[in-house]
Structure formats: C-alpha cells, structure tokens
Amino acid sequence: MPLDWILMLVLAWLLIGSAGVLALRRLTLVARLLFPAGGLVGLLLLVAAALALREAPASAVLPLGLPSLPFHFRLDSLAAFFLMVIGAASTGISFFAAGYFRRGEGTPPGLLCLEYHVFLASMVLVVLADDAYAFMVMWETMALSSFFLVIANHRLPEIRRAGYLYLLMAHIGAIGILLCFGVLQANTGDYTFANMRAQHLSPFWASLAFLLALFGFGAKAGIVPLHVWLPEAHPAAPSPVSALMSGIMLKTAIYGLLRVTFDLLHTPLWWWGVLLLGLGLLSALYGVVFAAVQVDMKRLLAYSSIENIGLLVAGIGLAALFAAYGMHPMAALALTAVLYHSVSHAFFKSLLFVATGSVLHATRERSLGKLGGLIRFMPWVAWMTLIGALTSAGLPPLGGFVPEWLLLQSFLFTPGLPNAFLNMLVPVAAALIALVAALAGYTMVKFFGVIFLGQPREEKLSQAHDAGFWERLGMLWLVSGCVALGLFPVPVITLLDAVTRPLVGAGLGAAVSGSQWLLIPVSLERASYGPALFLLGVAVSLALAFALVRAFYHGRLRRAPPWDCGYPWQNPRMQDTAEGFGQPIREIFSPFFRIERSLPTPFDAQPHYRVSVGDHFWHWLYLPVARLVERLARLIGLLQRGRIAIYLLYSFVTLIAVLMVVKR
Amino acid sequence: MSAFITQFINLLAAILLMLAFAMLSQRRILSLIYLYTLQGATLVAATAIVGFVTHQPHLYFSAAITLVLKVLLIPMLLHRVIDRLNVRWDVETLINIPTTMLMGIVLVMFSFYLAQPISQMSATIARGTLGIALACVLLSFMMMITRSKAVPQVIGFLSMENGLFFAATAATYGMPMVVELGIALDVLVGILILGVFMFHIREQFDSLDIRHLEKLKED
Numbered sequence: 001m002p003l004d005w006i007l008m009l010v011l012a013w014l015l016i017g018s019a020g021v022l023a024l025r026r027l028t029l030v031a032r033l034l035f036p037a038g039g040l041v042g043l044l045l046l047v048a049a050a051l052a053l054r055e056a057p058a059s060a061v062l063p064l065g066l067p068s069l070p071f072h073f074r075l076d077s078l079a080a081f082f083l084m085v086i087g088a089a090s091t092g093i094s095f096f097a098a099g100y101f102r103r104g105e106g107t108p109p110g111l112l113c114l115e116y117h118v119f120l121a122s123m124v125l126v127v128l129a130d131d132a133y134a135f136m137v138m139w140e141t142m143a144l145s146s147f148f149l150v151i152a153n154h155r156l157p158e159i160r161r162a163g164y165l166y167l168l169m170a171h172i173g174a175i176g177i178l179l180c181f182g183v184l185q186a187n188t189g190d191y192t193f194a195n196m197r198a199q200h201l202s203p204f205w206a207s208l209a210f211l212l213a214l215f216g217f218g219a220k221a222g223i224v225p226l227h228v229w230l231p232e233a234h235p236a237a238p239s240p241v242s243a244l245m246s247g248i249m250l251k252t253a254i255y256g257l258l259r260v261t262f263d264l265l266h267t268p269l270w271w272w273g274v275l276l277l278g279l280g281l282l283s284a285l286y287g288v289v290f291a292a293v294q295v296d297m298k299r300l301l302a303y304s305s306i307e308n309i310g311l312l313v314a315g316i317g318l319a320a321l322f323a324a325y326g327m328h329p330m331a332a333l334a335l336t337a338v339l340y341h342s343v344s345h346a347f348f349k350s351l352l353f354v355a356t357g358s359v360l361h362a363t364r365e366r367s368l369g370k371l372g373g374l375i376r377f378m379p380w381v382a383w384m385t386l387i388g389a390l391t392s393a394g395l396p397p398l399g400g401f402v403p404e405w406l407l408l409q410s411f412l413f414t415p416g417l418p419n420a421f422l423n424m425l426v427p428v429a430a431a432l433i434a435l436v437a438a439l440a441g442y443t444m445v446k447f448f449g450v451i452f453l454g455q456p457r458e459e460k461l462s463q464a465h466d467a468g469f470w471e472r473l474g475m476l477w478l479v480s481g482c483v484a485l486g487l488f489p490v491p492v493i494t495l496l497d498a499v500t501r502p503l504v505g506a507g508l509g510a511a512v513s514g515s516q517w518l519l520i521p522v523s524l525e526r527a528s529y530g531p532a533l534f535l536l537g538v539a540v541s542l543a544l545a546f547a548l549v550r551a552f553y554h555g556r557l558r559r560a561p562p563w564d565c566g567y568p569w570q571n572p573r574m575q576d577t578a579e580g581f582g583q584p585i586r587e588i589f590s591p592f593f594r595i596e597r598s599l600p601t602p603f604d605a606q607p608h609y610r611v612s613v614g615d616h617f618w619h620w621l622y623l624p625v626a627r628l629v630e631r632l633a634r635l636i637g638l639l640q641r642g643r644i645a646i647y648l649l650y651s652f653v654t655l656i657a658v659l660m661v662v663k664r
Numbered sequence: 665m666s667a668f669i670t671q672f673i674n675l676l677a678a679i680l681l682m683l684a685f686a687m688l689s690q691r692r693i694l695s696l697i698y699l700y701t702l703q704g705a706t707l708v709a710a711t712a713i714v715g716f717v718t719h720q721p722h723l724y725f726s727a728a729i730t731l732v733l734k735v736l737l738i739p740m741l742l743h744r745v746i747d748r749l750n751v752r753w754d755v756e757t758l759i760n761i762p763t764t765m766l767m768g769i770v771l772v773m774f775s776f777y778l779a780q781p782i783s784q785m786s787a788t789i790a791r792g793t794l795g796i797a798l799a800c801v802l803l804s805f806m807m808m809i810t811r812s813k814a815v816p817q818v819i820g821f822l823s824m825e826n827g828l829f830f831a832a833t834a835a836t837y838g839m840p841m842v843v844e845l846g847i848a849l850d851v852l853v854g855i856l857i858l859g860v861f862m863f864h865i866r867e868q869f870d871s872l873d874i875r876h877l878e879k880l881k882e883d
Contacts, residue, residue, distance in 0.1 A: 642878035
C-alpha cells in the first residue's frame with residue numbers, strides 16, 4: 001500500500017509542477033502556494049516511507065514508456081530509507097524555496113517550479129525503479145531537470161559553462177551505469193532487477209559490473225577524480241537547488257552504489273572494499289583540504305560535499321570489506337554509519353546551502369572576503385547556520401557526530417580481519433578519517449567565523465536583512481532534523497536495522513535498543529555514547545563555570561572590545577580574511593594544489609595580490625582528455641572538404657572496398 | 665537459336681560498355697545527352713530481347729517504361745535544361761581524359777573479376793553480361809567523380825541507374841515490378857529536383873561549376 005501512496009505523491013509533485021507552468025510569471029502564486037504545497041508532499045512522503053520501512057517489499061508495474069517494456073517499481077527497506085531522506089530534506093528545502101525565488105532571475109518562477117518538482121519526482125522514482133529501463137529514464141530525467149535548474153540564471157556565460165560541465169559528467173557517468181546493467185543482466189535480455197538478482201556472475205564479470213557502477217555513480221556522487229563538476233555547478237545553481245543537489249541528489253548515487261554492490265551483486269569481493277575505502281579516503285581528504293582554502297562560500301560547501309561523499313564511500317568500502325569476509329555484524333555497523341551519515345548530511349548540507357542563499361539575497365555577495373559581522377543583522381540565519389556548521393564539523397551532541405563516531409568504531413574493529421596486510425593499513429585509514437574530521441571542523445570555523453563574526457567588511461552589509469518567514473520555517477525544519485538526529489540516535493539506528501538486515505544479514509537494532517539513553521553499538525566495555533547525558537554535561541558545566549566566575553570573580557559586567565591587543569584603532573580590514581585563515585592549510589598541503597600567485601613589488605602604485613588555487617586533476621587529467629577529443633574531432637573534420645567530387649570519391653572507394661570484402 | 669540470341673545480347677552489352685567509355689571520354693554536354701539516349705535505346709533492345717527469349721512478359725513492360733523514360737522523357741528534359749542554362753559546350757574535367765580511360769579499364773577488369781562467381785551461380789541467358797553491367801555502374805560513378813560541372817554529374821548519375829537496370833535484367837530477369845516502377849519514379853523525380861538545383865546553383869554563383877560549393881563548408 002505505501003508504494004501506491006508514494007506513487008500518488010510523485011503524481012502530486014508533477015501536478016504542482018504543471019500548475020507552475022500555468023502560472024508562469026505569477027511569482028506570488030508560485031511561491032506562496034505551490035512551493036509550500038510541494039513541501040507538504042515531501043512531509044507526506046517522509047511519513048509514507050517511514051511506514052514502508054519495516055514492511056515486506058512491495059512492487060508495482062506501470063504500463064508507461066514503451067509498449068511491452070513497462071516500468072517496474074519496487075519499494076524495499078533500502079528504497080524506503082532513501083525516500084525518507086528525500087522527503088525529510090525536501091520538505092525543509094521546499095519551504096525555504098517558497099521564500100527564496102525572486103523576480104527577474106533568469107528562468108520564470110513557474111518554469112523553475114516545474115523543473116524543481118520534476119527533479120524531486122525523478123529522484124523518488126530513481127530510488128523506486130526496479131528495472132534498468134525505468135532506472136535509466138529516471139536517472140536521465142534527474143540529470144536533465146537539475147541541469148535546467150543549475151542554469152536558471154543562464155544569461156551569465158560562466159553559469160552556462162558550469163551547466164555544460166555538469167551535464168557532460170552526468171552523461172559520461174550514465175554510460176557507465178548503462179554498461180553496468182548490461183553486464184548485470186548476463187546475456188538473458190531481461191533487464192529487471194529481479195532477474196539481475198537471480199544471476200550469479202563469475203568474479204571477473206561481477207568485478208567489471210562493480211567497476212562500471214563505481215565509475216557511473218562516482219561521477220554523480222563526485223568521487224575524486226570525477227568531482228570536478230561539483231565546485232562549478234553548486235555555486236552556479238540557486239541555493240535551494242544546490243541544497244537539493246548536494247543534500248539529496250548525491251545520495252541517489254550512494255543509493256545506486258549500495259543497490260548494485262550489496263543487492264544486485266550479492267556478496268562483494270574484498271578488493272572492492274579496499275578500492276572503495278581508498279577512493280573514499282582520497283575524496284574525503286581532497287575535498288576537505290580544498291574546502292579549507294576556498295574563498296567563495298558555495299564552492300567551500302561544494303568541496304565539503306566531496307569530503308562527506310568521501311566519508312560515505314569509505315564507509316561503504318569498509319562495509320564491503322567486512323561483508324566479503326563474512327563479518328556481518330561489523331558490516332552492519334559500517335553500513336549503519338553510512339546510512340546515518342547520509343541522512344545527517346542531507347540535513348546539515350541542505351541547511352548550510354540554504355543559509356548561503358539567505359546571505360546571498362541579503363548582501364548580493366558570495367565571496368567570503370566581502371562578508372563579515374552578519375550575526376548582528378541576520379541573527380536567525382546566523383544561529384541556525386551555527387547549528388548546521390557544528391553538525392557539519394561533527395561535534396556532539398548534534399547529528400554529525402553519531403555517524404563519524406560509528407565509522408571510527410567500525411574502523412577499530414578491523415584488526416579482526418583475516419588479512420594481515422589490511423590489518424596494517426586500516427589504522428592509517430582511521431587516522432585519515434580523524435584528520436578529515438578535524439579539518440572539517442577547521443573549515444566550518446572559517447565558514448561561520450568569516451561570514452557571521454567580526455566586523456562587516458563592506459559598508460552595505462549593515463543594510464542586510466534577516467530571512468523571511470518561509471525561509472526561517474525551512475531552516476528551522478532542517479535545524480530540528482540536525483538536532484533530533486544528534487539527540488536520539490537509538491530510535492534512528494533501530495529503524496536502520498530493517499535496512500541493513502537484507503543487505504548484509506545483520507543489524508544493530510538488537511544491540512542498541514537495550515538502553516534508550518546510551519548508544520552502545522557493540523558492548524558497554526568497548527564504547528558507549530549518551531547524547532542526552534553529553535548535552536546535560538555541557539549545559540551543567542557551562543552554567544557552573546558561569547556561576548563560579550560570577551561568584552569568585554568580582555561579578556561586575558564590563559564591556560570592552562575583545563582581542564584588541566592594545567591597539568586602539570580597529571577597522572574591518574585588520575580582521576583575518578578567508579585567504580589568511582586558509583593560508584596554513586595551503587602551505588601544509590601545498591602538493592595538493594596548483595597555486596598561481598602574483599605578489600606586488602614594493603614599488604607598485606596600485607598593489608594587487610592575486611592567488612588562484614587550481615586542481616591538479618583538472619590540469620593533468622581533464623585538460624589532456626579534452627585536448628585529445630578536440631584533436632580527434634579536428635581529424636574527423638578533415639573529411640569535410642566541401643567538394644562533391646571528393647564526397648563521391650568516398651562513396652566510390654567505400655563501394656569498391658565493400659565489393660572486395662564481399663568477394664573474399 | 666539460343667546461342668545466337670546469347671551472342672546478340674552480348675553484342676548489346678558490349679555496345680553499352682562502349683557507350684559508357686564514350687561518355688567517360690566525352691567533353692561536350694550535348695554529345696553526352698545523345699550518348700545517354702543511345703544507352704537507353706540499347707537497354708530497351710536488350711530488355712525486350714531477354715523478355716522475348718525467356719517469355720517473361722513483364723520485361724516488355726519494363727522495356728516500355730525504359731523507352732518512355734530514358735529514351736524520350738529524360739533526354740528531352742535534359743535538352744531543355746541545357747538550353748535554358750545555355751551550357752551546351754561545357755568542356756572541363758578534373759582529371760584528363762586519357763588517365764580516366766586507363767582507370768576505366770582497370771575498373772572493367774575489376775568488375776569482371778567480381779562478377780565471375782555470381783555469373784557461375786546464375787542460370788540466366790544473359791549471365792555473361794553481369795560483369796559488363798557492373799563495369800557500366802562503376803564507370804558512370806567515376807564519370808560523376810571526374811566532372812566538375814553539375815550537368816555531366818547528373819548524366820553520370822542517370823547512366824549509373826542504367827547500368828544497375830541492366831545488371832538486374834542480366835542476373836535475375838529484372839527486378840519485381842513494384843521495385844522497377846519505384847526506381848523509375850525515383851529517377852524522374854530525381855532529375856526534376858536536380859534540375860531545380862542546377863538553376864539555383866547558377867543563380868547563386870553565376871556558374872554551374874560545383875567547385876563554388878566549397879565555399880559552403882564550415883571552418
């Protein structure tokens with residue numbers, strides 16, 4: 001039954017989108033009625049998927065598309081979980097979008113409404129699809145609708161360029177996925193997932209299918225080195241769209257990877273896990289190091305998304321490793337961490353992206369170097385961003401901490417692996433995860449501090465206004481998600497039990513449900529975490545410190561500028577800048593970057609300091625490939641001579657050649 | 665009787681080949697049209713004789729269509745086109761004539777080499793002429809390549825169709841009636857369209873030299 005409801009909700013989204021086309025330029029109607037309605041549909045989706053999570057898989061066949069090739073849909077626990085993520089995050093983003101879109105931003109609002117809801121509907125159907133045909137159609141619909149959303153402001157050439165790059169990567173990835181399904185159906189000609197599940201491939205073909213899936217879904221998720229489109233497309237898109245893409249769409253790639261690796265291919269091989277782990281750690285480190293040196297707030301978040309995807313992929317790798325060696329409870333622990341991080345990332349990254357949207361609208365600035373001190377003018381946005389940033393940094397007792405803690409816990413269990421080589425490598429990986437978490441914290445301090453703290457770096461910032469009602473509502477929903485995920489991990493993990501059990505044959509539900517206050521993934525002796533206790537501890541120690549200082553110190557209130565170092569005239573230009581804050585990282589990790597810097601000489605009348613941080617992959621991988629393609633295209637272009645005699649000669653020579661071949 | 669008829673058909677085939685070579689070497693458009701008409705007439709004779717010998721009445725019908733179309737209608741259209749375009753004495757080729765002839769000889773040898781196994785499998789009365797038919801096709805194709813003006817190219821195209829028609833007659837006693845009618849109509853429509861094109865080319869470039877079309881290439 002929930003499957004029917006969910007299909008109805010998809011239909012509702014499509015109807016809302018079509019209504020947007022009818023009200024093409026009537027902004028108030030679209031913003032005040034259609035987007036909130038879309039948000040409500042998201043809420044209903046969350047409820048319906050939550051109901052479906054513990055039920056037996058349901059399937060449906062819709063006679064859409066080509067004759068004799070209907071769409072198959074199937075709602076199992078994995079799909080239901082990702083539907084919950086989509087519903088939960090899209091609710092907040094849609095409410096925010098109701099207050100966000102303004103007049104005169106390229107695409108008319110009604111059309112944006114259509115693209116937005118088609119995008120949402122296609123993501124739901126990607127997750128529901130149960131045959132390769134439906135999956136690819138929905139996958140491409142998702143890519144196309146998000147492409148049009150990215151280029152909403154298509155009058156700017158750099159936005160068109162970003163959109164082109166995104167579409168290109170999406171299509172290259174789609175080829176990988178298509179070929180993967182081709183391998184999975186094992187020459188039976190039946191492309192339903194049920195048939196693929198029934199096939200038992202030899203290790204060679206299974207590995208090939210896995211590598212193709214990794215390539216295809218990796219291009220969508222932004223695994224290094226297929227990440228280049230993320231930092232281009234996210235800043236180009238309107239903020240709610242960035243939030244959807246980063247918060248939800250990247251998760252559909254994670255869903256696909258999980259679906260192929262654990263469901264369609266049954267049991268993974270151990271080296272798949274190692275490959276995923278390596279790529280994931282590389283992406284995580286690469287993403288966070290790049291995020292730390294960005295000066296554009298949305299690019300920073302985009303690189304942070306690469307980092308989080310890296311963590312997710314590393315977790316999947318660990319789960320695959322454990323599953324390959326038959327250590328099912330450990331695999332369940334790693335997989336739980338992955339799923340938990342998926343939902344928590346969906347909340348906090350959507351929150352941070354929509355917050356940048358509010359800042360962007362209030363100040364018309366995206367560059368960190370021109371913001372600052374906004375906490376005084378935009379207190380709502382600032383405090384909610386603070387919670388999002390703390391979640392993103394993985395601090396307890398918020399939603400980002402639990403999955404990172406679970407991930408590290410599962411790393412601590414790798415010494416049980418029956419492979420000595422891996423046992424030696426895994427501590428290094430755990431150390432890398434810790435480094436990434438620390439750098440993520442550093443990045444978030446930079447993100448929040450430079451935008452909201454200190455003094456405004458520009459005059460006009462004092463005119464910045466706080467977010468409106470709908471924007472606040474959307475952000476409040478996302479904030480409450482971050483907080484709830486942090487404070488109540490036990491019910492969430494109990495829910496996830498239903499997802500991990502079919503995939504790796506074990507779950508954490510029984511282990512954790514013993515105590516409602518303490519999260520004990522394995523045993524009490526090893527590790528436990530009580531978020532409520534932690535929060536209580538934080539609150540008590542804060543109150544105690546405050547009271548003690550009041551009691552033992554003189555107890556008077558004195559207002560003075562902090563950190564003025566005895567220097568009386570402070571102006572905004574003396575503050576630490578985004579570049580300055582990232583400089584140590586730029587020095588420490590300099591082999592990661594391709595830095596072009598021009599320093600002014602002491603004799604310059606108008607000194608300019610310019611630094612650009614480039615990506616080695618772009619220069620050493622993408623540009624050579626692009627040049628090769630261009631050269632090949634030019635070679636083929638040589639055939640075009642514009643002379644009929646030459647064209648006739650082509651057909652003549654072809655004819656003779658074919659005749660000779662036939663004669664043979 | 666049969667041997668005599670076969671010889672006669674071979675003679676007609678030889679005439680077709682001669683005419684193809686003549687077209688290859690002919691510079692003047694007016695003569696090209698005459699040669700094309702002669703080729704059509706030979707084709708009519710060959711088709712009718714094959715039909716008479718093998719008692720295939722539909723071949724008479726094809727012969728009649730060929731007569732109307734390729735001996736009367738198309739030459740008439742071509743004459744009108746060159747009158748209106750005023751290009752009776754066109755002399756330009758891309759490769760000089762003797763070289764073209766030498767290449768033509770190579771082509772004839774190639775097509776005989778190609779047609780040999782097919783002729784052996786075929787049981788028709790005119791099986792020996794398949795190589796000639798193929799040679800006619802290839803020679804006409806080469807004529808299209810070596811001419812730089814539009815009208816000789818069109819004639820080459822039409823003459824290629826003649827070769828194909830002869831090959832069909834020789835190898836399998838003609839194609840099914842539907843196909844034959846279709847091809848006849850195609851050729852007629854083709855010549856009309858090409859005629860319109862020629863007028864447009866001249867209007868655009870003040871000449872029928874197709875080398876001007878190179879300007880249309882995108883750089």
